[in-house]
Amino acid sequence: MYEYPAESRPEFDSAPLKVVVADDDAVQRAYISAILRKLGHEPHEALDGCQALELLRRISAKILVCDLDMPGLNGYELARQIREEPGDGYVHILMVTGQNQRLQRERALEAGVDDFMGKPVDTASLTARIRSADRLLRHEQLLLQRSAVLARAKERIEDDLRAAADAQRRLLPPAHKDVAGCKFHSAFKPSNILSGDMFGYYRICEGFTAFYAIDVAGHGVHASLMSVALGHLLTSELFRAHSFDGAGHPDPAALVSVLSDRFYREDGTEYFTMFCGMIEHGADRLHYCQAGYPSPYMLTRGGSVRQVGTGGFPVALLAGVPFETSVTSFAADEFLVLCSDGAMEAENRFGEPFDEMRVKAALAEAAAAPETIPDGVVSALERWRGGRTLDDDLTVLVCERTPKQ
Amino acid sequence: MIKTRLHDEYGICVVNPAVERLTAANATAFKEEVLALIDQKQDKLVIDLSDVSFLDSSGIGAMVGLLKRLGNRGEIVVCSLSSGVQQMFKITRMDRVFSSYSDANAAIAAIKERV
Numbered sequence: 001m002y003e004y005p006a007e008s009r010p011e012f013d014s015a016p017l018k019v020v021v022a023d024d025d026a027v028q029r030a031y032i033s034a035i036l037r038k039l040g041h042e043p044h045e046a047l048d049g050c051q052a053l054e055l056l057r058r059i060s061a062k063i064l065v066c067d068l069d070m071p072g073l074n075g076y077e078l079a080r081q082i083r084e085e086p087g088d089g090y091v092h093i094l095m096v097t098g099q100n101q102r103l104q105r106e107r108a109l110e111a112g113v114d115d116f117m118g119k120p121v122d123t124a125s126l127t128a129r130i131r132s133a134d135r136l137l138r139h140e141q142l143l144l145q146r147s148a149v150l151a152r153a154k155e156r157i158e159d160d161l162r163a164a165a166d167a168q169r170r171l172l173p174p175a176h177k178d179v180a181g182c183k184f185h186s187a188f189k190p191s192n193i194l195s196g197d198m199f200g201y202y203r204i205c206e207g208f209t210a211f212y213a214i215d216v217a218g219h220g221v222h223a224s225l226m227s228v229a230l231g232h233l234l235t236s237e238l239f240r241a242h243s244f245d246g247a248g249h250p251d252p253a254a255l256v257s258v259l260s261d262r263f264y265r266e267d268g269t270e271y272f273t274m275f276c277g278m279i280e281h282g283a284d285r286l287h288y289c290q291a292g293y294p295s296p297y298m299l300t301r302g303g304s305v306r307q308v309g310t311g312g313f314p315v316a317l318l319a320g321v322p323f324e325t326s327v328t329s330f331a332a333d334e335f336l337v338l339c340s341d342g343a344m345e346a347e348n349r350f351g352e353p354f355d356e357m358r359v360k361a362a363l364a365e366a367a368a369a370p371e372t373i374p375d376g377v378v379s380a381l382e383r384w385r386g387g388r389t390l391d392d393d394l395t396v397l398v399c400e401r402t403p404k405q
Numbered sequence: 406m407i408k409t410r411l412h413d414e415y416g417i418c419v420v421n422p423a424v425e426r427l428t429a430a431n432a433t434a435f436k437e438e439v440l441a442l443i444d445q446k447q448d449k450l451v452i453d454l455s456d457v458s459f460l461d462s463s464g465i466g467a468m469v470g471l472l473k474r475l476g477n478r479g480e481i482v483v484c485s486l487s488s489g490v491q492q493m494f495k496i497t498r499m500d501r502v503f504s505s506y507s508d509a510n511a512a513i514a515a516i517k518e519r520v
Contacts, residue, residue, distance in 0.1 A: 217462035218429045266473070269466050273497070292462075292497040311496040314462070317469055318502065345461065353459070353489075391428075392461065 016042045017134060018061035022052035022078070023096070024070050028121075032065055032096075035126050049073025053081055056091060063133050065094045065126075068104060076111040083112035090140060092133040096121055161193040161221070168224060171231040173200060176371060178402070180209045181281050185398040187374030189342075195393040196223025196272075197340055202236035208250065209279045210239045213293060213338045213397050216272040217314075223393075226270055230259075243278060252276040253289040253323035256315055260291075260323065263316035271317035275309075275338055279330055279401070286330040289323050291315045296338040297360065298328070303367040305360050308336070335370045335400040337363055339377065342392035346381050354384050370400045406431065407438045410509075415517050417449045418442060419509050427457050427464035436467040440474055448479025451512040452503075455485035460493055472502065480519075484512040 019036050021043050023029040033043035044059060046052035050072040056064060064082070068075035075095050082091050092115075095108050099118040108116070115132070117125050169188070177184050180203030188197065196219045201211035214230055216223040242258050245251040256276055263270070273292035280287060292314030295307040308328050313321040330336065339359055346354045359377070366376045374396040381390065410419040420442070422435050439450070452468065454460070472481055484506040486494065494500045506512035 215462065217466045269470055271462075271466060273462060294496060311498055313498045314465070317466070317497075321498075341461070345459065 016040055017063055017130070017137070018042050018044060018059055019063045019065060019130070020044050020046055020052050020055050020059075020061045022046040022049060022064065022066040022070060024048055024067065028067065028096075032121060032126065035121075035123050036065075036130070038123075039127055039130060041130065049075070049078040049081075052078055056082065057085075057087075060088070061091070062089060062137050063092045063094070063130065065096065068095055068097050068108070075113070076107060079108065079111040079113045089144075090136075092136060094129050094133065158193070164221075164224065165190065165193045165195075168194060168228055168231075171198070171228060175374070177201075179203055181402060182209050182279065183371070183400040183402050184211070185371045185374050185400070187378045187394070187396045189378060189390060189394040190224075191219050191342070191390045191393050194221060194224035195219065195395075196227050197342075197393045197395040198227040198231045198234075199338075199395055199397050200231065200234055201397075201399070202239065204236050204239045204243070204278070207280065207282050209281070210236070210243065210252070210277065211279075211397065211399055212274060212276045213340065213395055214272050214274045215293060215340045215342075215393070215395070217270065219393055222270075226263075226272065230272070233259075239278075243276075250278045250280060250287040251325045252278050252287055253325040256289045256291050256323045260315045260321075264319055265316075266319070268316075271314050273314045273341075277336070277399070279399070281401075284329055284331050286328050286336065287325055288328070289325050291323060292317070294339060294341050294344065296336050297363055298330070298334055298336050299363060299367050299370075300331075300334055301368055301370075303364040305364050305367075330401065332401050335398060337370075337373060338395070338397040338399075340393060340395040342390055342394035343377060343381060343396070345392055346385055346390055346394075348384050349386055349388075354381060358384070370398050373398050406434060409442065412513060415449065415513075415520055416447070417451060417513050417516055418447045419451045419453050419513070421453045421456060423456055425456060426459045426461075427454075427467070428459070428461045429463040432461075432463040432467040435464075436470050439471050443471065443474055443479075448475060449516055450475070450479070450481045451506075451509055451516070452481065452483045453485055453509050453512075454483055454487070454490055455508070458487050458489055460490050462497075465493065465497055465499060468499070468503065480516060482506060482512050482516065484509050 019041050021029055021032050029045050036043040044055055046055050048070045066075050079093050093113045094115050095113045096117050097104050105116055115129050184201050196216035199213040204210045216226045242255040243252050275290055275293035277286055277288040290309035290312040295309045298306050298308050343359050344355055362380045366373045377396045406423055408421040408423045482504040485508050
């Protein structure tokens with residue numbers, strides 16, 4: 001889908017290379033320049049190290065042929081300076097030294113010189129070395145082009161992900177909404193661009209309001225595709241069809257069983273945790289099925305907190321496991337808070353998790369104003385993380401009862 | 406990443422994931438490594454979680470993946486659960502799926518008794 005530029009073959013592609021020739025000896029300079037010209041390259045002469053450096057910068061030449069002994073900056077110092085400069089691209093340095101100067105050459109290598117030629121310089125060895133430098137430069141060029149292609153591809157992929165994230169967000173209800181005797185407040189924070197979380201709520205029939213929160217195992221594209229599929233599937237019609245037992249009693253576990261059967265694969269690894277609740281307004285009761293989702297908190301405006309549920313099998317993880325419907329009281333002045341496990345697990349710089357205690361404390365503190373809880377939990381976690389993004393997706397859903405007076 | 410100890414006479418293999426966090430970041434690698442053991446006919450596994458302070462839903466998924474692969478050909482138990490991991494096992498009912506022991510020796514003793 002994304003094409004790389006092909007490797008170019010040097011013998012068919014010999015654009016002249018700019019080569020800086022630095023030598024205080026005019027004869028030597030002219031001699032080397034003449035050879036370079038004959039090879040089809042473009043020599044630029046410098047009388048000393050400082051000039052060479054200035055010239056390299058100005059014409060952005062990528063090859064330097066230099067003498068070791070020069071006034072101003074000598075060969076070592078020049079090489080060192082070039083290596084210290086951040087510059088765009090690598091400068092290939094060829095140094096001309098006396099024959100068999102082992103110590104000089106070792107020092108020069110350390111200073112950043114790439115290759116050597118003994119004096120007197122002959123055409124064959126200069127040609128071979130320029131060709132070798134040329135190959136490396138072309139290779140570098142190719143890598144640059146490739147990384148540009150990758151950067152563009154990455155940008156396109158991220159654009160696609162952002163478009164998918166928008167689509168995911170549009171599936172979610174607004175941050176605050178009144179639904180049949182309840183007010184819902186929510187916050188939704190993907191750990192990356194996309195999230196594996198999903199939630200929703202609706203009036204299902206006279207006297208009943210239903211809601212759910214889902215956390216697909218893992219995160220990223222894989223998890224988000226499943227969460228979006230679930231978001232589309234879970235409608236008030238589906239609740240009406242599957243969340244009452246034969247006698248007409250609310251039974252959210254029956255709905256969860258349907259989902260588990262539908263998504264379970266013998267050879268699969270995808271599954272999700274879910275909390276599925278049905279509020280029976282007339283009886284001040286919450287019927288719920290907890291399927292591996294963290295236990296939610298039931299609060300009063302006074303700030304007392306109790307946890308709801310002790311656990312349950314996740315959905316589509318194992319075949320044939322039972323799901324249970326439980327009941328708890330849900331008084332008109334109470335409200336329920338669901339937090340995905342992204343909240344408890346968020347670690348600060350010292351690897352310490354935010355944990356249940358801090359979640360509870362944050363909730364109790366904001367109990368007088370339930371509508372502030374979702375954003376409050378998000379900012380408490382942001383402070384805890386010290387600005388680092390969350391490792392896991394986060395959902396906070398608050399369900400407040402607002403009975404008619 | 407896993408470290409294994411084999412108790413030859415009963416063919417029990419103690420597997421230590423040797424990570425502090427078994428999460429989406431490494432759960433697949435962990436599963437693949439243990440699956441390779443299962444494919445080498447290791448069918449009595451003790452997953453020693455003493456180093457693991459935190460395990461997320463992907464970690465649970467990996468554990469269940471192992472259980473599914475083993476089927477009823479063998480046995481897989483866990484030991485040395487930290488309080489956080491224990492809580493995760495409880496909330497997802499994995500405490501009903503995996504027998505859990507206080508440490509590797511207790512797990513080995515329990516499997517031996519059943520052989």
